[in-house]
Amino acid sequence: MAAFNLTTSDTSPFILMGIPGLEAAHIWISIPFSIFYIIGLFGNFMLLFVVGKEQTLHKPMYLLLSMLALTDIGTSTSVLPKALSIFWFNLKGITVGGCLTQMFFLHSVSIIQSAVLVTMAFDRYVAICTPLRYTTILTNARIVKLGLVGLIRDVLFMLPLPLLLSRQPFCDNPIIPHTYCEHMAVVKMSCGDTTVNRMYSLLMAFVVIGLDLILVALSYSLIIRAVLRISSKKSCRKALNTCTAHICVMMTSFTLFFFSTLTHWFGQSITPHVHIILANLFFLIPPRDQPDHLWGQNQRAS
Template identity: 90%
Template sequence: MAAFNLTTSDTSPFILMGIPGLEASHIWISIPFSIFYIIGLFGNFMLLFVVGKEQSLHKPMYLLLSMLALTDIGTSTAVVPKALCIFWFNLKGITVGGCLTQMFFLHSVSIMESAVLVTMAFDRYVAICIPLRYATILTNARIVKLGLVGLIRAVLLMLPLPLLLSRQPFCTNRIIPHTYCEHMAVVKMSCGDTTVNRIYSLVMAFVVIGLDLTLVALSYSLIIRAVLRISSKKSCLKALNTCTAHICVMMTSFTLFFFSTLTHRFGQHITPHIHIILANLFFLIPPVINPIIYGVKTKELHNKVVKYIYRR
């Protein structure tokens, strides 16, 4: 990843401490980290491979699943390898430019993942509420365009954060009590006025997630209204069942995000290692369970994955 240009003359590196208070257990902590990472990579790459190879899966829903898999791979890969370097080899140093780049990438991909989840909710709305127009409204080309819009939104919204921080003077104490360069942790390293950074990050977190959650809630309110009009109970349950995978994935991602964000900003009485563990779970758990949820709940995908596994 290319580093951001810095206006400060002091380019001394930051020091990522890992999980303060649990240094003696870093080796043991690295075991679940590495296991979750490997399982997440395997599951998401398997999903991408199967969707890419099977012509019958070249549909809007599976393109969205592929986008979700790419965001999961991106976020976990940006966090876990550096964390393992800290745990295994005590390689705690990271340049200021590298730190800002990691921070930008992590937050951008997280916002991109939120946009994918919103698009998935819209996909379910069209499939259930106006199924006869599904093929004309949600084409593969349109899904790709929506994905590009989500990517551009994420980049434009998050770009100001590292650019503003790159102009800040950083204190001599450059120790970051974390496994990665989280925005608020880097802000605390600055000796200048970081009011703009703090306000902007907080507003973006709640405006973006608030907007996305509102769109998801609107989609599902329309879905529920349409489902309640179905006279057949069996058809009603079948329609709702098509949404369960997306609901599970969405609840996992947004719940972990809010726990991590709120405890970091407002949980002053919570011990630091709890903050850090919660923040890491946000990047570790979804990449593992998302492919499992969709592999189990989506029959067509499940059958294709099983076919490839048994073929090997």
């Protein structure tokens, strides 16, 4: 990864401690982490291969699944290789440039994942509330455009995080009690005034993710209203079943995201190793299900 242009503090590397308090168990912890990572990579690459090769799958629903698979690969690969180097070889050092670069890609891809989940919620709304217009509203070209808009939005919002931190003076040999460079953990390593960094981070967490949650909630409130108007219980149940997996995915993703973010602010009583393990699982466990379970058949959903 290319590093940002930094001050002379770049000569003093950060120290990533891994999971404080569980150093003796690092090797054992690396086993399930590696298994999750391998399974996630295999499943996501298989999905991308199948969707890319099979012409009949070149549809909006599978394009969205492919986007979600790419974000899964990006987030887990941003975290696990460095974590495993700590667990296996005790390579805890990382330059300031490398740390800020990891932080930028990690948070950017995570926010892109949130945008994809919002688009999926919109897909469910169109499929259930206006099924006859589904193919005209959600075309492949429109899905790609929505993906590009989400990418541009997230890069513009996340780029100030490392840029603001690159202007901060860091203490000598700052020790980060984590397996990766999380924004608030890096902010705490600064010896300067980090008020702007903290406020911007909290603002982005609630504005970007909060806005996405509002859009998802709006989509599903309209879906529920439409489903309740269906006279047939069988059709009603079928419509709800097409959304169940997606709801579970969003609840898991957004809950762990807010847990990880807010713990750095208000979670002093939470045991550090519990926070770190859950934060890593947020990036390692793929937030998706198989296409048939997640989507169902659009034309028959209602």
